Every structure is written in C-alpha cells, then in structure tokens.
Amino acid sequence: MASFETEPPPAQPSGTARRRSGAFIAVFVVLQFLIPLTYLTRDDMADERFTWRRLSEAAAPACETDASLERLDGEREAIAVEKLIHQDWVAYVAQGRRAVVEAFLQKQCEADGVVSVALRNRCDDERGLREYTLRCGGERAHETVRTAAR
Amino acid sequence: MKALERYWFGDVALARPYLLLRMVLVLLAFDTWLNMMPEGAKYGVGAFNVAHFPWFDGFVPSSGFYVGVLAFTGVLALSQALYRPHRIAIALIAMGYTLGWSCSLLDSVPYHYLLSLYLVCFVFFPMLSARAAFSRSERAPRGSVAAYVLFCVTTAIVYFYVAAWAAARGESYWLPMACCVGYLAVSMQDRVELPAIRLLAPMLVAAPLTFHLATPQAGWLPVYMTGIALLVFSPMQWVHTFGRALTQPVRGLLDESVPEQGGLDERASQVFYLSLFGLVIAPMLSMFVDLPGVKTGCSLTAIAMLVVMGRQLYFTPRWRPLWRVASLFAGCLALLVTMSASDARFDYYREGALDADRRGDTEAAMMFREKAERYAP
Numbered sequence: 001m002a003s004f005e006t007e008p009p010p011a012q013p014s015g016t017a018r019r020r021s022g023a024f025i026a027v028f029v030v031l032q033f034l035i036p037l038t039y040l041t042r043d044d045m046a047d048e049r050f051t052w053r054r055l056s057e058a059a060a061p062a063c064e065t066d067a068s069l070e071r072l073d074g075e076r077e078a079i080a081v082e083k084l085i086h087q088d089w090v091a092y093v094a095q096g097r098r099a100v101v102e103a104f105l106q107k108q109c110e111a112d113g114v115v116s117v118a119l120r121n122r123c124d125d126e127r128g129l130r131e132y133t134l135r136c137g138g139e140r141a142h143e144t145v146r147t148a149a150r
Numbered sequence: 151m152k153a154l155e156r157y158w159f160g161d162v163a164l165a166r167p168y169l170l171l172r173m174v175l176v177l178l179a180f181d182t183w184l185n186m187m188p189e190g191a192k193y194g195v196g197a198f199n200v201a202h203f204p205w206f207d208g209f210v211p212s213s214g215f216y217v218g219v220l221a222f223t224g225v226l227a228l229s230q231a232l233y234r235p236h237r238i239a240i241a242l243i244a245m246g247y248t249l250g251w252s253c254s255l256l257d258s259v260p261y262h263y264l265l266s267l268y269l270v271c272f273v274f275f276p277m278l279s280a281r282a283a284f285s286r287s288e289r290a291p292r293g294s295v296a297a298y299v300l301f302c303v304t305t306a307i308v309y310f311y312v313a314a315w316a317a318a319r320g321e322s323y324w325l326p327m328a329c330c331v332g333y334l335a336v337s338m339q340d341r342v343e344l345p346a347i348r349l350l351a352p353m354l355v356a357a358p359l360t361f362h363l364a365t366p367q368a369g370w371l372p373v374y375m376t377g378i379a380l381l382v383f384s385p386m387q388w389v390h391t392f393g394r395a396l397t398q399p400v401r402g403l404l405d406e407s408v409p410e411q412g413g414l415d416e417r418a419s420q421v422f423y424l425s426l427f428g429l430v431i432a433p434m435l436s437m438f439v440d441l442p443g444v445k446t447g448c449s450l451t452a453i454a455m456l457v458v459m460g461r462q463l464y465f466t467p468r469w470r471p472l473w474r475v476a477s478l479f480a481g482c483l484a485l486l487v488t489m490s491a492s493d494a495r496f497d498y499y500r501e502g503a504l505d506a507d508r509r510g511d512t513e514a515a516m517m518f519r520e521k522a523e524r525y526a527p
C-alpha cells in the first residue's frame with residue numbers, strides 16, 4: 001500500500017500489490033476504450049464529449065432559433081431566448097444539443113400557466129428545420145425534423 | 151501473462167514521473183487562472199445550467215462557485231508542484247478540477263477531460279522527493295511505476311481514437327496512429343538494454359510534436375502535449391540531467407538537519423506557530439484578486455493544506471511544515487500576480503458586461519463595466 005507521504009524510490013511491488021494494481025489498470029483502460037464508443041449509441045450526434053472525435057471545440061453552427069410558449073387561455077407568446085440565458089447556451093440550443101434543448105423547454109414550463117413550449121431551429125445546412133415541442137408535465141420533448149432547407 | 155506484467159511493472163527512470171507530475175500541475179494552475187477563470191461570468195446566468203453528468207441535475211453553479219473551485223485547484227496544484235506533493239492533495243486537485251469542468255456544459259473543452267484522467271493517474275504516482283528521484287551520482291534511479299505506464303497508455307488511447315475517427319471520416323490518420331504506437335512503445339525504453347531501441351525510441355517524439363504543431367487544437371493542449379512528449383520520449387540521461395539541474399535548489403533545502411541553537415522542543419513550537427500563522431495569512435492575499443469565490447477557494451486550499459500536513463504540523467522539529475506553508479503562500483501570491491499582470495480579470499468582467507447588456511440587465515452590466523474599466527489593460 002503506497003503511503004501518503006513523500007517516499008524513497010519505489011520497491012518492486014509484491015504479488016498482492018500487483019494484483020490490486022492490475023485490477024485497477026484493467027478497469028481504467030477498459031473504461032477508456034468503451035467511453036468513446038458510446039458515441040455510436042447516442043441519440044444526439046452533435047454530442048461529441050469524451051470521444052476524442054476532435055481536439056478543438058466544435059464551431060458554432062449557423063442556425064436561427066426562436067421559441068414560443070402556449071398559456072392556459074390558448075394564447076401563444078414568443079420567447080426571447082437570448083434574453084433568458086447566456087449566449088453560449090443559446091448557441092447550444094441553436095445547435096440542437098438535445099440535453100440543453102430539453103432543459104430549456106423544461107425551464108420554461110416552470111412558469112405559471114404554461115401549457116406547452118415550442119422551439120424551432122432553422123439551419124442553412126443539411127439539418128434543415130427542426131421543431132421541438134414539450135407539453136408541460138411531460139418528460140421528453142417531441143422532435144420534428146424537416147430536412148428541406150428554408 | 152509474464153510479458154504483460156513486465157510491461158506494466160517494469161522499471162522506468164524516476165525522473166520521468168517526478169518531472170511529469172510537476173510540469174502538468176504547474177501548467178494546470180496557470181491554465182485554470184488564465185483560460186478558465188475569465189469564462190466564469192457566464193455561470194449562473196438566468197439560473198440555467200446543464201451539467202455533463204446527470205448527478206448534477208438541478209444544481210446551478212454560480213460564477214463564484216466556478217471561480218472558487220478553480221482558484222482552489224490552481225493554488226493547490228502550484229503549491230504541490232513547488233514542494234513535495236502529497237497524495238491526498240493530488241486527489242483533491244483531481245476532484246476540484248473535475249468538478250470545475252463537469253458541473254456545466256459551458257466548459258466542453260475536450261482536453262479538460264483528459265487532464266482529469268491524468269490527475270487520476272497522478273494520484274497513484276510515487277510521491278517522490280527530489281533526493282529520491284535524482285541521485286548524487288550520474289546514474290539515474292529507476293523503479294517500477296505502473297501509474298506512469300498507465301499515463302502513457304491513457305495518452306496512447308486518446309491518439310488511437312483521434313486516428314480511428316479520422317479514418318472513419320476518410321481523413322489522414324497515420325500521424326495520430328504513429329503517436330499512439332510511440333506512447334505504447336516508449337514507456338519501455340528505460341528497461342530495454344538494446345542500444346538500437348534506446349537510440350530509436352526518442353526519435354518517435356517527432357510524431358506528437360508534428361501532430362500538435364500542425365493541427366488546430368483547443369487552448370493549451372499543444373503546450374501540455376509537447377511538454378509531456380519531451381519528458382516521455384527524451385533519453386533517460388537527458389531527463390535525469392535536466393531534472394538534476396532543475397531540482398538543485400530543492401535538494402539543498404534545510405530539512406532534517408539538527409538545529410544549531412536551542413533544543414528540539416523550542417524549534418518544534420517555532421515551526422508550529424509559524425506554520426499556523428502562514429496558513430492564516432496566505433489566503434488573505436486573495437482579497438486583492440477581486441473575483442467572486444476566490445477568497446473562499448484560497449481559504450479552502452489552506453484548510454486542505456492543514457489536512458495534508460496532519461500530524462506533521464503538531465510540534466514537529468522538522469522544517470517540512472514550514473516549506474509546505476511557504477509553497478501555499480507562493481501559490482496564493484502567484485494567483486494574485488497572474489491576475490494582476492494578465493487580462494484575465496478584465497476579460498471576466500468585460501464578458502459579464504457584454505452578456506448583461508445583451509440580456510437587458512442594466513444593473514449587472516453597470517457593475518461589470520465599472521470593474522472592467524478598473525482592470526482595463
């Protein structure tokens with residue numbers, strides 16, 4: 001067992017120490033191999049975290065976003081997304097990062113008298129038009145994709 | 151099985167883990183202060199947050215929390231790099247740093263995750279003193295350091311995936327693949343007796359150097375990886391000589407010598423009171439940094455240092471607690487000097503003002519703008 005203090009040069013590890021270290025190393029290495037592979041099973045292909053797909057931050061996409069909410073009386077109201085959250089979150093929402101979109105829609109549902117929230121991302125590329133709608137009280141937003149660009 | 155055991159538990163020059171640990175900790179300290187802290191103003195805006203992991207759901211880190219965690223991590227990292235690292239302190243740095251980036255998707259810089267993996271490896275590095283890592287003779291001390299090999303394999307896995315995804319996209323992948331092979335092979339160079347391998351292994355450094363200089367990458371990743379490559383690939387004798395020259399002042403530090411004047415009890419109580427005094431005074435330097443959370447972060451670092459010193463502090467006749475407190479003091483001072491001499495503080499307040507303006511929060515914008523004007527370069 002290694003001490004907490006500064007040590008003399010390490011001695012050759014004993015059999016038990018080797019077995020313990022070996023088990024830790026095996027788990028650590030296997031996890032590092034498996035975690036990037038989870039990308040292949042992700043719903044959100046824009047989510048490239050922990051995959052080493054790129055070593056620089058992803059470039060901000062050129063998408064326009066607008067959001068609206070529906071109140072109990074049936075009235076629809078536009079939401080100024082950029083007034084509510086930081087610009088970086090707006091970029092995530094516009095990029096269609098699923099976790100952020102879901103959290104944003106859930107957050108809008110916390111206001112009194114809101115029945116549903118909708119968010120629309122218009123992109124100039126192959127992503128086309130994507131609409132996310134959440135009925136307040138529901139768990140997951142419904143996503144509609146129209147691939148034809150505007 | 152034997153070959154695998156030899157791979158993980160074979161000897162490496164102790165100079166390598168010694169220098170790697172310190173170099174990464176120093177870079178990490180300045181990286182958190184200069185590159186991460188200026189981003190702090192965006193945290194907590196609109197009480198909205200999405201974390202990297204679901205166990206943070208519902209937690210909205212404020213800018214004070216984020217900057218405080220970074221101040222804690224940076225000061226502790228630098229103090230550990232300056233004087234004998236302690237395993238508990240390294241574990242705290244790993245936790246603090248990981249908490250810093252993982253509490254929000256606002257920090258999605260890929261290499262911050264890599265640094266957390268490295269810090270986990272560092273927890274299992276031998277906590278070598280300079281005297282243990284660099285003998286007086288020309289012969290470089292060697293020992294079995296499985297965590298160092300794990301560090302190299304971790305790096306190799308990163309390059310492997312960079313190469314694999316590049317191949318999947320139909321891009322060139324031979325350079326990151328050469329880095330991967332290089333890291334897997336070079337961790338054995340100190341134990342191989344064949345002169346040809348000892349001569350060839352250091353040449354593999356060309357692959358990571360070319361890759362990091364030629365490819366656009368986030369933040370300080372090329373700086374970290376270039377430094378790491380130089381320490382891992384260089385011939386043992388070069389690393390040993392470099393380390394000996396670098397640690398000459400540390401190896402000469404007053405420590406275990408018998409006191410010339412007065413008894414052991416008198417020196418023990420002097421050390422005790424001076425250490426306590428230093429632990430209280432050092433975090434006070436952070437009052438002049440003028441960023442939210444920094445005072446709390448530095449105070450927590452002093453508490454962490456107290457935990458690290460543990461029984462050492464309690465009436466020991468050794469000087470070691472004093473050097474530890476001095477390293478904490480140097481860490482806090484370095485934070486203050488870095489913040490005063492760089493644009494980090496200005497950037498923090500300017501970004502805060504711009505965002506508050508955008509959201510129409512005039513009161514916050516005015517406060518941020520006032521501070522930004524105060525610290526404008």
